[in-house]
Amino acid sequence: MxxxxxxxxxxxxxxxxxxxxxxxLQGLIIYKNANLWDYGxxxxxxxxxxxxxIEWDSFKNAKHAIVYPMYHILIKLIHxxxxxxxxxSIAALMIVCNIASIIIIRNLIKLYTKDNSYLMDFLSxxxxxxxxxxxxxxxxxxxxxxxxxxxxHNPTFILVRPLGLLCFYYFCKFFTEYxxxxxxxxxxxxxxxxxxxxxxxxxxxxxxxxLPAMGLYTLVTMIKNKDIFIGIRTFLAVLPTLVTLIWxxxxxxxNSTMLGVEFHxxxxxxxxxxxVLMATIAFMPSALILINFEKLKSNVYYLVAWMAxxxxxxxxxxxxxxxxxxxxWGYAFSLEVIAFxxxxxxxxDFKEYKYGKTRLVIAWIxxxxxxxxxxxxxxxxxxxxxxxx
Numbered sequence: 001m002x003x004x005x006x007x008x009x010x011x012x013x014x015x016x017x018x019x020x021x022x023x024x025l026q027g028l029i030i031y032k033n034a035n036l037w038d039y040g041x042x043x044x045x046x047x048x049x050x051x052x053x054i055e056w057d058s059f060k061n062a063k064h065a066i067v068y069p070m071y072h073i074l075i076k077l078i079h080x081x082x083x084x085x086x087x088x089s090i091a092a093l094m095i096v097c098n099i100a101s102i103i104i105i106r107n108l109i110k111l112y113t114k115d116n117s118y119l120m121d122f123l124s125x126x127x128x129x130x131x132x133x134x135x136x137x138x139x140x141x142x143x144x145x146x147x148x149x150x151x152x153h154n155p156t157f158i159l160v161r162p163l164g165l166l167c168f169y170y171f172c173k174f175f176t177e178y179x180x181x182x183x184x185x186x187x188x189x190x191x192x193x194x195x196x197x198x199x200x201x202x203x204x205x206x207x208x209x210x211l212p213a214m215g216l217y218t219l220v221t222m223i224k225n226k227d228i229f230i231g232i233r234t235f236l237a238v239l240p241t242l243v244t245l246i247w248x249x250x251x252x253x254x255n256s257t258m259l260g261v262e263f264h265x266x267x268x269x270x271x272x273x274x275x276v277l278m279a280t281i282a283f284m285p286s287a288l289i290l291i292n293f294e295k296l297k298s299n300v301y302y303l304v305a306w307m308a309x310x311x312x313x314x315x316x317x318x319x320x321x322x323x324x325x326x327x328x329w330g331y332a333f334s335l336e337v338i339a340f341x342x343x344x345x346x347x348x349d350f351k352e353y354k355y356g357k358t359r360l361v362i363a364w365i366x367x368x369x370x371x372x373x374x375x376x377x378x379x380x381x382x383x384x385x386x387x388x389x
Contacts, residue, residue: 010116010117010118014118014121015106015118015121015124015125018121018122018125019099019102019125022098022102022125022126022129023095023098023099023102024095025378025382026094026095026098026129026152026378027091027092027094027095027098028091028382029152029378029381029382030090030091030094030152030155031087031088031090031091032382032385033153033381033385034086034087034090034091035087036385037153037154037387038153038154038155038156039090039153039155041065042065042071042072042155042156043075043086043090045065045066045069045072046071046072046073046075046076046079046086047076047086049066049069049072049073049076050073050076050077050080051076051080064251064252065156066251067204067247067248067251067252068156068200068201068202068203068204068248069201070159070198070201070202071093071155071156071159071202071203074093074159075089075090075093078092078093090155093155093159094155094158094159097158097159097161097162098128098158098161100162101128101161101162101165102124102125102127102128103124104162104165104166104169105123105124105127105128105165105340106120106121106124108165108169108301108340108341108344109123109124109340109344111301112341112344112345112347112348113344113347113348114348119347120344120347123340123343123344123367124340126367126371126374127336127339127340128161128336129371129374129375129377129378151328151329151332151387152378152381152387153387154329156202156203157203157205157329157332157333159202159203160199160202160203160205160206160333161333161336163195163198163199163202163206164195164199164206164210164333165337166191166195167192167195167196167198167199167206167210168210168301168304168305168337170188170189170191170192170195171188171192171214171304172300172301172304173188174188174189174192175217175218175221175300176300176301178221178230179300182225182227186233186237189233189234189237190237192237192238193236193237193238193239193240193241196211196237196238196241197240197241197244199241200241200244200245200248201244203329204245204248205326205329205330205333206329206330206333207241207245208245208315208327208330209308209311209312209315209330209331209333209334210304210308210330210333210334211238211241211242212311213304213307213308213311214234214238214304215238216307217300217303217304217307218230218231218234218235219231262319262320263318263319263320264318264319264320265317265318266317271317276317280313283335284309284335284338284339285363285366285367285370286339286342286343286363286364286366286367287306287309287335287338287339287342289359289362289363289366290342290343290345290346290353290359290360290363291306291342292345292346292352292353294352295345299345301341302341302342302345305334305337305338305341306338308330308334308337308338309331309334309335309337309338311330311334312330312331312332312333312334312335313331313334315327315330315331316328316330316331339367342363343363343364343367346359346360346363347360
């Protein structure tokens, strides 16, 4: 086991091969269904932008999506520059996004392990497909319980992932350095602000979950250190994003029913308390098994990830917009992040945990089971062409 975790003969080749295979598989599924699912609606937005290829009547049913235009502009530019059809443009962009996400996750994991490892390569690659869609121990329907934190049918979710991960990284890196040097510069805050803004241009769901968590962390830090300037600096960095979110909210409220939000426990399928409890246990088992309250005090990444997960959980299970579970997206993203951070951190210092080795083994078994079910899900939607399975 020790040799597996820290192999002196480590090679990047297995990681590269697995990365290529998993992104090719997802790209193939997306290409096959690029005229279906959410892709068709978003393609109509792209066809209307920049150069009008369709009339307003064909576009107006998806006009709310114009408030997060990054995906539509990118596939339009790929389509025009490469003179290729939209199906290929979409698949190419999604492959790039998934590769970028995996590489960013791998680098974040290195913050904890400080080493190359095949086990961490496995965690990096499979984090974006790890939760079971349906299996012997999780028989609930996909989407009701966010059974795949890579909703492959939604292109804007796939696009926002690498941008959200970089936003998360720069925020946490800034505050990690701030703990040791109160006069830390603004370089990482600028990175945080840029990627926060880009993330809402791709899809506001990441910001809806993570910005409250980051704001709460900033407020606590400001009060604890009696440093009002840290709050001002962080607020200025995120101000363009907040202004954009306000504009998005106003536009969507005026042009759709997407933001008719109500408090409704068990959203969006009238789940019982028992259902919510079982879904929570089933879909973040590794994070729950490995929770370490001591690390919450000292690790910014771990604490912000847990705060975002709790906020995402509350939004998903208590808010309802009567549409298609839009509060699911931020929660889905938070599940990815807390899973890989929990496993990476525990792998790096499991000896500090009470029953650390036993807990780690159980957590890896749970994660591996979710990986198998996630791959099975990809096979099913490739075979049947339907994501609601």
